[in-house]
Each structure stands twice: as structure tokens, then as C-alpha cells.
Amino acid sequence: MLGPINHILKNRNIVLASGSPRRKEILEKNLGLNIQIIPSTFPENLDKSKYEPASYVMENSRLKALDVASGLKEKEWFLIIGSDTVVVKDNKIFEKPIDKADAFRILKNLSNNTHKVLTGVTLVKNSINNNDDFKVHSFYEETDVTFADLDDDVINSYIDSGDPMDKAGGYGIQSLGSSLVKSINGDFFNVQGFPCHKFATELRKFIQ
Amino acid sequence: MLGPINHILKNRNIVLASGSPRRKEILEKNLGLNIQIIPSTFPENLDKSKYEPASYVMENSRLKALDVASGLKEKEWFLIIGSDTVVVKDNKIFEKPIDKADAFRILKNLSNNTHKVLTGVTLVKNSINNNDDFKVHSFYEETDVTFADLDDDVINSYIDSGDPMDKAGGYGIQSLGSSLVKSINGDFFNVQGFPCHKFATELRKFIQ
Numbered sequence: 132m133l134g135p136i137n138h139i140l141k142n143r144n145i146v147l148a149s150g151s152p153r154r155k156e157i158l159e160k161n162l163g164l165n166i167q168i169i170p171s172t173f174p175e176n177l178d179k180s181k182y183e184p185a186s187y188v189m190e191n192s193r194l195k196a197l198d199v200a201s202g203l204k205e206k207e208w209f210l211i212i213g214s215d216t217v218v219v220k221d222n223k224i225f226e227k228p229i230d231k232a233d234a235f236r237i238l239k240n241l242s243n244n245t246h247k248v249l250t251g252v253t254l255v256k257n258s259i260n261n262n263d264d265f266k267v268h269s270f271y272e273e274t275d276v277t278f279a280d281l282d283d284d285v286i287n288s289y290i291d292s293g294d295p296m297d298k299a300g301g302y303g304i305q306s307l308g309s310s311l312v313k314s315i316n317g318d319f320f321n322v323q324g325f326p327c328h329k330f331a332t333e334l335r336k337f338i339q
Numbered sequence: 340m341l342g343p344i345n346h347i348l349k350n351r352n353i354v355l356a357s358g359s360p361r362r363k364e365i366l367e368k369n370l371g372l373n374i375q376i377i378p379s380t381f382p383e384n385l386d387k388s389k390y391e392p393a394s395y396v397m398e399n400s401r402l403k404a405l406d407v408a409s410g411l412k413e414k415e416w417f418l419i420i421g422s423d424t425v426v427v428k429d430n431k432i433f434e435k436p437i438d439k440a441d442a443f444r445i446l447k448n449l450s451n452n453t454h455k456v457l458t459g460v461t462l463v464k465n466s467i468n469n470n471d472d473f474k475v476h477s478f479y480e481e482t483d484v485t486f487a488d489l490d491d492d493v494i495n496s497y498i499d500s501g502d503p504m505d506k507a508g509g510y511g512i513q514s515l516g517s518s519l520v521k522s523i524n525g526d527f528f529n530v531q532g533f534p535c536h537k538f539a540t541e542l543r544k545f546i547q
Contacts, residue, residue: 309536
């Protein structure tokens with residue numbers, strides 16, 4: 132999808148404002164970009180109760196991207212990508228589990244049900260070649276995920292694998308959690324933490 | 340999902356009758372199994388016109404698995420997994436493109452449309468511990484895939500990447516083809532060539 136704009140992106144510094152190895156992999160392997168990782172130090176302390184889930188992830192992604200931009204010199208980058216992913220069920224936001232009991236509670240809640248995964252993305256383009264300010268664009272993507280009916284022993288053996296602890300919603304669809312998921316409706320990569328198709332479409336419009 | 344039957348599968352020879360690196364990765368990384376690859380030499384020459392797509396992939400998977408079983412001694416294996424994947428649109432089966440022009444024709448056909456990916460799987464369990472014959476079980480999974488509206492230059496730059504040529508339907512959802520796909524409905528791993536959730540569910544019933 133990015134083939135026609137490869138000549139613009141080639142040899143430019145594209146920075147991902149997130150330490151997530153899954154996002155890096157999607158940008159490199161699935162989109163063919165060369166990415167430099169500079170994790171944001173933004174504390175992600177927004178008051179969830181004041182945001183709709185879509186606004187929450189877009190605002191987090193924006194603050195992450197701008198945080199990294201503020202720490203770099205203009206010539207050090209061409210594009211900065213901020214991103215934030217949450218799991219939402221019954222309008223409640225689930226992030227990473229705080230401990231094993233929390234992981235069990237979340238997975239039990241998701242079992243035999245459909246939830247949404249929302250990822251917000253912000254693109255920031257440098258103003259180095261003109262006199263404009265930074266150009267900033269935020270968007271989000273959502274995907275429905277339907278979990279199988281999980282026995283407690285399935286949940287517990289999955290928690291014992293260690294896979295849930297660093298992941299929003301307590302599961303990794305790209306790792307041992309994949310067989311817990313019966314079906315999805317939407318972009319799979321969005322569930323991994325980065326909406327591959329929408330990013331490519333928005334990026335083409337943004338930098339052309 | 341396989342956690343509760345790990346004690347049965349552990350230290351057993353599980354053979355994948357397919358050389359597909361994507362299937363091996365799903366079985367190992369997503370399902371935690373140790374897999375030995377022995378590609379089937381079955382020529383895959385069934386007359387497509389005589390089968391519904393679902394029967395076609397199940398029959399191919401069965402013939403692949405039994406072909407590999409017939410070449411092994413009984414003590415050399417516990418479980419053999421055969422698998423076959425096709426892309427289906429307007430009841431027509433698309434397999435791997437034969438050349439670049441064929442890849443273009445297929446991708447143009449899939450553009451701005453929804454098609455189905457069908458994977459057939461056959462499980463063959465050894466009879467070594469009892470006097471029964473082989474136990475054989477076949478099933479299939481289907482997933483809807485919706486392509487974005489692709490310009491010719493997007494299709495051509497994707498073909499030039501080389502990605503389409505070894506893949507059913509001329510695209511790899513797990514590699515550079517991912518941004519061509521707007522959304523899917525069903526199991527993502529099925530589109531990669533192996534239905535992770537259904538396999539785990541069927542395997543639990545099959546060997547318990």
C-alpha cells in the first residue's frame with residue numbers, strides 16, 4: 132500500500148514513539164519501513180473517566196508523539212508516530228493487568244463475549260522544509276474480537292505462560308493467546324496494537 | 340487453549356505434512372507445540388470442478404496427511420496434521436499465481452471486494468497403543484477477507500516485492516500484503532493458512 136510513496140519515505144528518519152516490539156514489527160515487516168524507536172516518557176496518566184475510548188487512545192497517541200518530538204532536534208526526524216491501544220468492554224477500558232489475579236478477572240470477563248480493541252495513532256510531520264508548524268494528524272481504528280468460552284483451567288494455564296502480563300486486555304493475539312480468539316471483525320493488526328491498513332491509507336494522504 | 344492437554348502432547352512426535360513455514364510458525368509460536376515437518380509428496384491434482392471448495396480443501400488435507408503417514412513407521416509418529424488453503428471468490432478457487440500477470444489478474448479481481456479463505460485440516464492419530472485403525476478427523480474453517488480499493492500502481496509495486504508468488508490468492512496477510520486488507524471477519528490465522536482456534540478446539544476433542 133505504501134509502494135507508491137516509497138520514494139518519499141526512503142532514507143528519512145521515521146520515529147516510533149513507543150517501545151512496543153509488536154508495533155515495530157508491523158511497521159517494518161508488514162509495511163516495509165525503517166523505524167527508529169524512541170519510547171515516549173509521557174506518563175499516560177489521563178483521567179479515563181473524562182474521555183470516550185476513541186478520544187482517549189487518540190489523545191494518548193498525540194501526547195506520546197509530541198513528547199518525543201519535543202526532545203529531538205528538527206533535523207533528527209522526518210515523521211514521528213505515536214500510538215496507544217486499549218481493550219474496551221461495556222464501555223470500560225482495560226489496559227495491562229496489574230497482577231495474575233487481575234489478568235484472571237479480565238480474561239474471565241472477556242470469555243464467551245465480544246469486546247473492542249481500539250488503537251489511536253498520531254502522525255507528526257516535521258516542518259524542516261517549510262515555515263509551517265508541525266503538521267499533526269490523529270485517527271483511530273476499532274476491531275471486534277470474539278473470545279471462545281474459556282474454562283478456568285484454560286485461563287490459568289494461559290496466565291502461567293506469562294503471556295498476558297505486558298498486554299492490554301491481558302492477551303496477545305499474536306502469541307499464545309491466539310487460540311483463545313474465535314473470530315475478529317476488522318483489522319487484525321489493530322488487535323496487535325497497530326492498524327496496518329488505516330495507517331497506510333492515512334499516511335499516504337498525510338505526506339503527499 | 341491447549342494448556343489442559345499439554346501433558347498428552349508433550350514429548351510426542353507431531354508431524355506437519357506441509358512445508359509451509361507459516362503453518363509451522365502458527366503451530367509452534369501460537370500453539371506452543373513442537374513440530375516436525377515432513378512435506379507430503381501428494382501431487383494436489385484433484386479435479387476442482389468436482390468439489391465444493393470446503394470439500395476440496397478437506398480432501399487435499401486428508402490425502403496429504405495419509406500420504407505422509409504411509410511413508411512412516413508406526414513408532415515414528417503420534418499425530419499427523421495435513422492442511423490445505425485456498426482463496427474463493429464467486430465460487431471460483433484461486434491457488435498460487437503461476438506468473439506475475441496471473442498475480443495481477445487475481446489481485447485486481449480481489450480489489451475492493453470480499454472473498455473467502457478456506458483451510459481444510461486433517462488430524463491422523465496413530466493406532467500404536469491399541470488395535471484400532473488410524474483415527475482420522477477432517478474439518479475446515481472459512482474467513483471473509485475484504486480488500487481495499489487498490490490502484491494499479493499499488494498492485495504492481497506489491498507484485499514487484501515478490502511477496503505474492505508463493506501464496507494462495509496472490510497475497511500474504513502476514514507480510515507486505517497486510518495493508519491491502521481492510522478488514523477480516525473470522526479467524527486471522529486461517530487466512531495465514533492455519534485455523535488456530537478451531538484446530539485447538541478440534542484437537543482437544545480428538546485426542547482426549
